[in-house]
Amino acid sequence: MDEQLSVSVEVPRVGLRAQTANFLRAMWAVVWKDLAAEWRSRELLTGMLVFALLVILIFNFALELDAKARASVTSGVLWVTFAFAGTLGLNRSMAAEKDRGCLDGLLLAPVDRSAIYFGKAIGNLIFMLIVELVVLPVYSVLYNTNLFSPGLLLVILLGSVGYVAVGTLLSTMAVQARTRDILLPILLFPLVLPVLIAAVKASGGILQSVPWEEVQVWINLLVVYDVIFVSIAFMFFDYVVEE
Amino acid sequence: MIRVRKLVKRFGPKIVLRSMDFDVAAGEFVALLGPNGAGKTTFLRILASLSRPALGEVRIAGYRLPDQAAAVRRRLGVVSHQPLLYGDLTAMENLRFYGRMYAIDDMERRILDVLEMVGLANRRHDLVRTFSRGMQQRLAIGRAVLHDPEVMLFDEPHTGLDQDACAMLDNVLRAVAARGRTVVMTSHDLARAADLASRFDVLSRGKIVASVQRAEMETTNNLLAFYRQAVSEPEASRG
Known part of the structure; x- marks a missing residue:
């Protein structure tokens, strides 16, 4: 045993x-x-996917829209779906760390704790992108709209990065609380609002074929928000996880 | 190996540890005893760099917390009453994950050795959520010794284990101690503590109120009497 x-x-x-x-x-x-x-x-992805598909189905039946109105609401419906489904995923991802004390196991490792943050954030981003890749074709069929343009995919990627960057940090904070399920959206949505607004505006502009210069302003804002949120999370994660 | 001076820990207005001093020499096995709420788990969490002290100095293997926390964590193995394992990964995958986090050389061989040591080699491809509480705790010990730490912290490791699992855990604890590793273990089980530890400290109301070497304790009954006296003394002196 010694050996x-x-x-x-x-x-x-x-x-x-x-x-x-x-x-x-x-x-x-x-x-x-x-x-x-x-x-x-498959708990996390199943939950996120079922929720996201239900949301776009409900919107489809609740909003009986003509083609023009449909183009104007699509970006809003999409980002509401992504944001709500993303919150489910963030909550579940951190709850799995808390369940058997695994978060402590991670924090005991002799590594820079921001590596843990980035690992969790990349995992969350992958889950969110998978959900988005399933939602987009379903939405395209239900609303008879083509959503597969490179510009829109870029906006979805940038918006998801900003959402996940701040969401991963806040879910780490919220998971310590007994009311984590309701605490995360309450903390997250006010903070992530700039990302959501920029993403909705940029997506709407692309879908309505407005001049690229107008869309670019919102894309630039998304990039700036992403850099700020990732930097803030990088700086504060160590303080958030320590008692 | 462990040196703590004037350690204070507060949770809001509540003071959990009050200017606590604590020393452990290399190779010592200290059982930290105390009533519920005395601050034992909080103290171990500070030693494990999971909790930040309000005041005071903590040094482990010469490294100061929290400034040199990564160096301290490299030398620490921690077992708590929670297994710190992922239920949806197999035993092998759990250890492989922690092996990557600790940058262990020749990882696959080491993992197999550890699984052999804790008696789970034949269950290495099974999901941890299918394990009994005792098996999970054995794997938790495997996770904690995977990187061969110099200092081991055990927070009530016998909690929820049946007799066989407790005996298995005791064997591992003895093996760790026999290799000259420094061990701090909190426990409510005085009989097991008496059997394993070389020193007994009593933590009560945020301070070490008594300490005795194993050589001075002839029987478990002596330890029980010592413990009761240590825990009741502060109350008597306050009254």
Whole structure:
């Protein structure tokens, strides 16, 4: 048994390259773990997908729109769907960490804690993009609108990055509370409003074929918000997770 | 190996640890005893760098918390009453994940050794959510020793385990101690603590109120009497 307890652990190297390699290794380990666990359970994606599809179905029956009105509401309906489904996913993703004390297990690892944040955020982003990729064709069929334009896909990617960046940080805070299910949307939606507004405006502009210069303003804003939110989360994650 | 000076921890207005001092030499096995709410878990969470002290100094293996937390965590193994394992991953996948987080060399061989040690090698491809509480705790110990830490923290590790699982855990604890690892274990089970530890400290009302070496304790009954006296003394002195 004594021999079995012996192991060599890599001595941490101090160079920037080695630090980056350690950071990336830990980050991808978290992403791999989230994807592998979800592949087994399919709890998170199933919940998000069923919810998202129900929302667009309800909107389809509730709003009997002509072609022109449909083009103007599409971006709003899409982002409301993504935002609500995304909240479900963020809550579930962090609840899985809290269930068996796994968040403590992550925090005990001798890695830069922002690697854990980025690992969780990338995992959440992948889940959100999968849901969006399923919702888009279903929406296209139900509303008889083609949503597969490169510009719109770019806006969806940028909007999702901003949403997930701030959402992952806030879900880490909310998961500590007993009322985490209602706390996350209450904290998240006011903060993420600039991202949602920019994403809705940019998506609407692309769908209504307004001049690119007008759309570009909103896309630039999305990029700025993404950079700000990712930077803030990077700086504060360590403080958020420690008691 | 562990040096704590004037440690204070507050949760809002409530003071949990009051200017606490605590020292553990390398290779010592300290059982931290105390009533519910005494601050044992909070103290272990501070040592594990999961909680930030309000005041005071904490050093582990010469590294100071919280500034050198990553260096401390590399030398720490933690087992709590929660397994810190993912139910939707297999035993092997759980250890592989933690092995990546700790950058362990020759990881696959090491994982198999650890699974062998905790008696779960034949269940390595089973999902952890199908494991009994005892099996999960054994795997939790495997996770904690995977990187061969110098210091082990056990927070009431026997909680919820049946007799066989407790005996298995005790064997692992003895093996860890026999390798000269420093161990701090909180426990309500005085008989098990008496059997395992080399020193007994009593934490009550946020401070270490008594400490005794194993050599001074002849029987478990002596430890029980020592514990009762230590816990009741502050109340008597206040009254």
